[in-house]
Structures are given as structure tokens and as C-alpha cells.
Amino acid sequence: MTPNPSYAVAANPVHHDGNSLHVLFAGESQTSPLHALGPKIYDYYLLHFIEKGNGTFRTEHHIYELGEGSCFLIHPGQLVSYVSDTKHPWRYRWVAFIGQDAHNIVAEAGFVDNHSVFTFIKEHSHIPTAISRMQEVFYTKKESAHMASLGYLYLILAEAQDVLSSQSRLTGTESQVQRTVKQMILYMSTQFAHPVSIEQMCDSLGYNRAYLSRIFKKETGLSPVTYLLKLRIDKSRQLLLERPELSIEQIASSVGITDALYFSRQFTRFCSMSPSAYRNRIGRKPGGSSQL
Known part of the structure; x- marks a missing residue:
């Protein structure tokens, strides 16, 4: 009916x-x-x-x-x-x-x-x-x-x-490995401001750390640890120029690094100068984001 x-x-x-x-x-x-x-x-x-x-x-x-x-x-x-x-x-x-x-x-x-x-x-x-x-x-x-x-x-x-x-x-338009790496990048891009670790990311995604490190390095050329650190340093460079009122310690904390001395060492490693030197040199260039 x-x-x-x-x-x-x-x-x-x-x-x-x-x-x-x-x-x-x-x-x-x-x-x-x-x-x-x-x-x-x-x-x-x-x-x-x-x-x-x-x-x-x-x-x-x-x-x-x-x-x-x-x-x-x-x-x-x-x-x-x-x-x-x-x-x-x-x-x-x-x-x-x-x-x-x-x-x-x-x-x-x-x-x-x-x-x-x-x-x-x-x-x-x-x-x-x-x-x-x-x-x-x-x-x-x-x-x-x-x-x-x-x-x-x-x-x-x-x-x-x-x-x-x-x-x-x-x-088969996208492999499981590629999707997992995208999830890792998204996780780090949204969580870098917090003192998260690679172990926490692996737990969140439900995968073994060794497996995630291996596929991430294969897809990006970087280890997850290096990628996360580079992400944090890149963001700190932006803050150094755009927020001159913030101290080095405050900027380190804002990008998820609680140890200001460790932050300064890693910044120098990636940028070949200290955070203070970077701020003074780049910020004074014509067109720089800040004038100190």
C-alpha cells in the first residue's frame, strides 16, 4: 500500500x-x-x-x-x-x-x-x-x-x-600515512603554544611514537621533534617583532617553551643569533615590524 x-x-x-x-x-x-x-x-x-x-x-x-x-x-x-x-x-x-x-x-x-x-x-x-x-x-x-x-x-x-x-x-585517493601526517601537523599547529610533547601527540592520535616518527620523517624530511621546535621558533620570531613589549621569557612561554634559557639556545641554533639580537637587528631594518 x-x-x-x-x-x-x-x-x-x-x-x-x-x-x-x-x-x-x-x-x-x-x-x-x-x-x-x-x-x-x-x-x-x-x-x-x-x-x-x-x-x-x-x-x-x-x-x-x-x-x-x-x-x-x-x-x-x-x-x-x-x-x-x-x-x-x-x-x-x-x-x-x-x-x-x-x-x-x-x-x-x-x-x-x-x-x-x-x-x-x-x-x-x-x-x-x-x-x-x-x-x-x-x-x-x-x-x-x-x-x-x-x-x-x-x-x-x-x-x-x-x-x-x-x-x-x-x-585510494589519499593514503592512510598521508592522512596521519596531516593530523600530526594539524595537532602541532594548534597545540604548539602549550607545553605539549610528542608523546602526548602520539597518545592523542592513538599511534606508537616510533611509527609516527618514521612516517613523519619520510613525508616531511623532519622528525616530529624538529618540526614542532621549528614551528615554535618561527612563531617566536613573529612575536619578537610584533610584540616589543613582551619579554624573552614571555615570548618563550607563549610558544610553549617554559625554560627561557633552553628557548634562547634553540633560537640561536635555528637563527644564528640570540632572540634579543634578532629583535634589535631585524626590528631596526627598513620596513621592520618594530622600531626599538
Whole structure:
């Protein structure tokens, strides 16, 4: 027996005023047999999640037969059409969003090239619940609905990123070693201001230190210890010029080195002069960041 058609949509009560990311509306529908849209284009991103049923999604270059657990993202200006199955029509939820940062965010989530369609391999997806919560907060008509909808949108895109990155691993677009090294670089780039150690990073990433040191050296040419120290020295050089009111001890602490004497020795090792000499010499050059 074919379910009775239904349709509900809730719009964001907060007007889009050039926000970097903005959810326009969210909705749900039990479509009727052969329910069709397009061919047409949209001027916003429109993501659908199929809860039940079957149907066909078409772009200018591809045709996808999609069923339960599938998700497809329509990009602005993309010519598309989609139609529900005769016997088992789609029940789906959707969310529309726009904004200056939307393109970069969906690309970061993995929606690039032909990766605008995927089928979840998880037993349960949080996407339909997140879209449902969006509808609920929009119905309240509160100003806070805008912020809440962004939170739910990020949760949706985070789950999509998990699936799309998993699919990328299966196709071998990036090796596990390369991804792990990127994670190490990200960890050090965000944690260098704290007195973290390589051991702590290894524990955080869940790998043996010897293994991480070996793959990192192979990919970057530097050991993790040297890379982290160089990162800290590079940042300290910037602070020496831009913050003349800070003492050498304060700068050392600001880049995660608690021993000012050790900092001075390592700075001299990398820059062939002491921190004080560097500040005085470079800061007095024409165009220098500071004049002491």
C-alpha cells in the first residue's frame, strides 16, 4: 500500500543578510508515485536525505538510482531533476542553505567533483533527526533558531564528511600515512603554544611514537621533534617583532617553551643569533615590524 503524500516545510525566521553561512529552510515529504521535479536549477545548496523508498536523481552528467539511506546534494546553478519510484516513492527530508562560506564548507565535507551523492554505511544516521530539529526550532520563530540551525547543519556535514572520506579511502585517493601526517601537523599547529610533547601527540592520535616518527620523517624530511621546535621558533620570531613589549621569557612561554634559557639556545641554533639580537637587528631594518 502506497503511503499518503505529505509535505511540510519550515523557514528560518531570521533573514539572510549576507551571513557567511545561513540555513534558509528545512522540510520533509512523503512523495507520491512518480513525483517529479525539474529539470531545473536552484540558487542555493539543497541537500536531501532519503528515509524510505526509491527514486532517480539526475544531473547533467550522471543518473543515480537512490534508496533508503542515500543522500544527494544539489549545488547552486546545477541542472538537476529527480523523480520518485512508481511503487515505492521516496520519503525524504531536505535542508537548503547559502552563504559566502558555503562553497568551501561543502568542499571540506567532501562534496567535490562527482561526490555529491552517497549511501550511508552506518546502521543509523543522525541527519534526518538534525533536519527534524531544524524544523522544530524554525517553528518557534525565535532569533536563536538561526544559530541552532547552523549547529545542526554542521552536524549533518560532519557526518557526510565521515562517509565521503571513508569512500575516498576505499578509492585510494589519499593514503592512510598521508592522512596521519596531516593530523600530526594539524595537532602541532594548534597545540604548539602549550607545553605539549610528542608523546602526548602520539597518545592523542592513538599511534606508537616510533611509527609516527618514521612516517613523519619520510613525508616531511623532519622528525616530529624538529618540526614542532621549528614551528615554535618561527612563531617566536613573529612575536619578537610584533610584540616589543613582551619579554624573552614571555615570548618563550607563549610558544610553549617554559625554560627561557633552553628557548634562547634553540633560537640561536635555528637563527644564528640570540632572540634579543634578532629583535634589535631585524626590528631596526627598513620596513621592520618594530622600531626599538
